[in-house]
Amino acid sequence: MTKQFSEETTGENTGYMLEIQNVHKIFNKGTINEKVALNGVNLKLNKGDFVTIIGGNGAGKSTTLNAIAGVWPVNEGKIIIAGKDITKLSEHKRAPYLGRVFQDPMTGTAATMSIDENLAIAARRGKTRGLKWGVTKEERERYKAMLAELNLGLEERLTSKVGLLSGGQRQAITLLMASLKKPELLLLDEHTAALDPKTAAKVLELSDRIIEENGLTAMMVTHNMKDAITHGNRLIMMHEGRIIYDVAGEEKKNLQVSDLLKKFEEASGGHFANDRMMLAN
Amino acid sequence: MLLAIRIEALINALPGSVAQGLIWGIMALGVYITFRLLDFADLTVDGSIATGGAVAVMLIKNGMSPWLALVFAFCAGMLAGLVTGLLHTLLGIPGILASILTQISLYSINYNIMDKASNQAVSVDKYSLVASLRYVNAQGSSRAIFFAGLFAGVIVIIAATYWFFGTEIGQSIRATGCNEAMARAQGINTSFIKVLALMISNGFVGLCGGIYAQYQGASDINMGRGAIVVGLAAVIIGEVLFGKFCAKRKLAFGFTLFSVVIGAILYWAVYAIVIWLKMPSEDMKLFSAIIVAIFLSIPYLKGKYGRKGVKKNDKAVQ
Numbered sequence: 076m077t078k079q080f081s082e083e084t085t086g087e088n089t090g091y092m093l094e095i096q097n098v099h100k101i102f103n104k105g106t107i108n109e110k111v112a113l114n115g116v117n118l119k120l121n122k123g124d125f126v127t128i129i130g131g132n133g134a135g136k137s138t139t140l141n142a143i144a145g146v147w148p149v150n151e152g153k154i155i156i157a158g159k160d161i162t163k164l165s166e167h168k169r170a171p172y173l174g175r176v177f178q179d180p181m182t183g184t185a186a187t188m189s190i191d192e193n194l195a196i197a198a199r200r201g202k203t204r205g206l207k208w209g210v211t212k213e214e215r216e217r218y219k220a221m222l223a224e225l226n227l228g229l230e231e232r233l234t235s236k237v238g239l240l241s242g243g244q245r246q247a248i249t250l251l252m253a254s255l256k257k258p259e260l261l262l263l264d265e266h267t268a269a270l271d272p273k274t275a276a277k278v279l280e281l282s283d284r285i286i287e288e289n290g291l292t293a294m295m296v297t298h299n300m301k302d303a304i305t306h307g308n309r310l311i312m313m314h315e316g317r318i319i320y321d322v323a324g325e326e327k328k329n330l331q332v333s334d335l336l337k338k339f340e341e342a343s344g345g346h347f348a349n350d351r352m353m354l355a356n
Numbered sequence: 357m358l359l360a361i362r363i364e365a366l367i368n369a370l371p372g373s374v375a376q377g378l379i380w381g382i383m384a385l386g387v388y389i390t391f392r393l394l395d396f397a398d399l400t401v402d403g404s405i406a407t408g409g410a411v412a413v414m415l416i417k418n419g420m421s422p423w424l425a426l427v428f429a430f431c432a433g434m435l436a437g438l439v440t441g442l443l444h445t446l447l448g449i450p451g452i453l454a455s456i457l458t459q460i461s462l463y464s465i466n467y468n469i470m471d472k473a474s475n476q477a478v479s480v481d482k483y484s485l486v487a488s489l490r491y492v493n494a495q496g497s498s499r500a501i502f503f504a505g506l507f508a509g510v511i512v513i514i515a516a517t518y519w520f521f522g523t524e525i526g527q528s529i530r531a532t533g534c535n536e537a538m539a540r541a542q543g544i545n546t547s548f549i550k551v552l553a554l555m556i557s558n559g560f561v562g563l564c565g566g567i568y569a570q571y572q573g574a575s576d577i578n579m580g581r582g583a584i585v586v587g588l589a590a591v592i593i594g595e596v597l598f599g600k601f602c603a604k605r606k607l608a609f610g611f612t613l614f615s616v617v618i619g620a621i622l623y624w625a626v627y628a629i630v631i632w633l634k635m636p637s638e639d640m641k642l643f644s645a646i647i648v649a650i651f652l653s654i655p656y657l658k659g660k661y662g663r664k665g666v667k668k669n670d671k672a673v674q
């Protein structure tokens with residue numbers, strides 16, 4: 076069922092940016108609460124791919140992103156980023172490869188620390204942290220310029236505590252943090268779901284811009300099928316811990332929401348019964 | 357006449373409170389690091405303060421310089437923090453429980469350090485101690501030198517702490533205490549950071565124990581009983597009285613650290629008043645526990661009350 080699009084997207088690439096090979100994840104294994112969250116996920120992303128991920132609740136979308144990020148070990152399979160097998164690495168050791176933005180705006184930033192400190196911590200992702208000063212003057216100037224580009228008025232509030240900012244502002248800063256040190260892979264886990272529609276649209280636009288400007292490879296989980304179609308160059312649909320539909324290029328561009336609903340019923344052999352997803356259209 | 361004498365007695369007691377407060381302020385800084393910056397309720401301190409005292413006194417009795425003995429007291433405290441940290445991060449024991457296990461085992465260890473005695477005296481007549489009760493009410497320059505030295509020492513420790521928590525590692529500790537998920541996503545090894553913060557914190561506590569044992573002329577197995585409550589009280593008194601003053605100020609963090617030490621001084625001043633009023637000093641622990649409980653509950657109660665208010669407003673909007 077799963078299709079690959081390795082040839083279509085880039086011409087001269089030598090390897091994949093991300094390879095997920097037959098990954099299984101079972102929560103509470105051996106108990107009555109056992110839940111198979113990932114049931115043999117296979118996926119290959121080329122450099123510069125921006126893939127949107129849709130699927131019902133419990134389909135394994137966020138679980139896939141968490142498996143890549145190493146929040147917990149997987150039961151089976153391999154995860155390879157830019158040719159390096161990271162399956163056995165702990166979460167903080169994978170961090171150099173990954174930029175992450177979470178659904179909850181509180182998760183991505185340290186509320187009691189200032190904006191510049193949060194950015195400085197992100198700028199040191201993957202570097203050894205020592206006894207050098209945490210934020211340098213030059214850095215502060217650089218951050219100021221970057222924040223000015225966001226058009227949120229944050230450049231004047233460099234030393235404000237992040238906890239004082241709105242959800243949208245926090246997500247914008249988290250996005251900046253995720254891309255400050257260019258990651259091999261950007262993971263966006265429903266990062267606009269907790270925001271009001273207007274703010275969500277702004278943050279999505281910013282995500283697009285950051286991905287494009289830096290030429291990032293990215294995965295974005297969303298409940299909004301329209302967003303899934305309009306953003307990125309590739310779309311995958313998950314169901315019961317597997318990828319059941321994978322589309323890219325022109326075919327993806329021409330998709331309609333109704334196509335996706337049909338596809339889902341076809342592939343899963345059942346009705347599409349997810350209120351959140353239906354309502355999102 | 358009688359009242360005048362009594363007030364004089366209180367005034368005579370206050371320099372002692374200041375000295376004691378400055379010494380315990382070092383310990384309170386340690387508590388601040390774990391409790392506020394790392395968000396870890398570390399009860400190791402009840403044991404590690406006595407460990408610092410025991411190590412310092414035994415080393416001095418064996419001929420070591422009282423100053424050098426403090427370095428070892430600091431290191432002994434760090435070791436205690438290391439044990440709590442490893443119990444928590446390596447073996448997955450919940451933080452509070454891990455620290456209680458260390459605290460309890462330190463009781464036996466301290467007893468053994470002190471040559472299987474429950475206390476060990478070290479006389480200022482025999483050794484040139486770093487601090488002693490005797491200087492507090494001494495006449496002439498030795499008293500001034502003692503207080504100036506103690507104050508300078510505390511300022512140096514505050515400055516070092518201020519610097520450290522502004523560095524990359526210090527920032528990692530604060531990030532870990534604030535939001536572990538964020539810290540890990542930014543590549544911070546949160547387990548290592550927790551162990552490190554616990555070691556630094558307990559190093560301060562051990563150092564305090566080493567100075568305090570010299571100050572009172574003996575190390576005692578029960579020296580640390582309830583120390584965590586004194587430390588928390590100092591942190592909270594400092595926050596309640598000077599929180600607004602410190603915020604939004606340049607060097608706000610430095611002022612906050614200083615307010616913790618002031619909190620410790622005020623704690624021992626209140627203690628002196630309690631003694632002066634001829635209230636049983638044994639009740640002081642109950643008294644401090646109640647104070648700490650009240651002030652720790654205020655943010656929670658405020659939040660609960662505040663949320664109700666917000667709900668009402670929401671309805672009004674709808």
